Amino acid sequence: MQVLQVEKLNKTFKGGLFEKDRHVLQDISFHLPQGETTGFVGSNGAGKTTTIKCIFDFIRPDNGKIHFFGEPLNSKSKTRIGYLPERPYLYEFLTGMEFLKLHWNLCFGLTQKDFIERAHEALKKVDLFEARDRRLRTYSKxxxxxxxxxxxVLTRPDLIILDEPMSGLDPDGRAMVKDILREEQKRGVTLFFSSHLLQDMEELCSRLVVVNKGKIVYEGALPQFMSEFQSLEKAFQVLKNREAKNV
Known part of the structure; x- marks a missing residue:
């Protein structure tokens, strides 16, 4: 079963008076198999965040098809998805528990009786249980x-999508995030997370989707990618040389 299918996604941002239009995404297509961990990797500005925003309909693509669990995104499928944006905005006047309660209430079909158990479980995973009643304004980055x-991870989702989840974390924080993702892997969750660092992918992913200048340049097994290219820098150089030959 394909948990997420993206087909021929295109996005162009219109230029200003003296600016050209920017073709940010060009025929982006990939899929996420159930239970697999897929890394979405590319250099800064490659189109990773724009792709994810289009997937969730935060910005409208020019065209393309997106299906979660075999159907377009809807209130029911949203409950099965966990998401962390690249630059999350957290209401600083809320406590940790209140912040989670807000998101719990936004989900379709969840019962209030399960909230405390799930919230405590999630906060313990990220080592914030002792800080659950503190205002977010007192939290470090x-x-x-x-x-x-x-x-x-609050709702125990079937699919988790994280945009640059290691951003702003020290080595201990990065190790903690990786441990959390490994726990979710054991639970059979489908994971999809973006990064511009291949090292993050090597430890956790079985598959890669590589994007460069708004185009998918590789989708498949991580070991196959590593055996062919060894590094992102080498991969992009090889692809650049191929493009130059085709011009």
């Missing part, structure tokens, strides 16, 4: 990132 991850 790393703590805020972990609070965002707690929100993403």
């Amino acid at each position: 790393g703590m805020l990132q972990r609070a965002g991850i707690a929100q993403a």
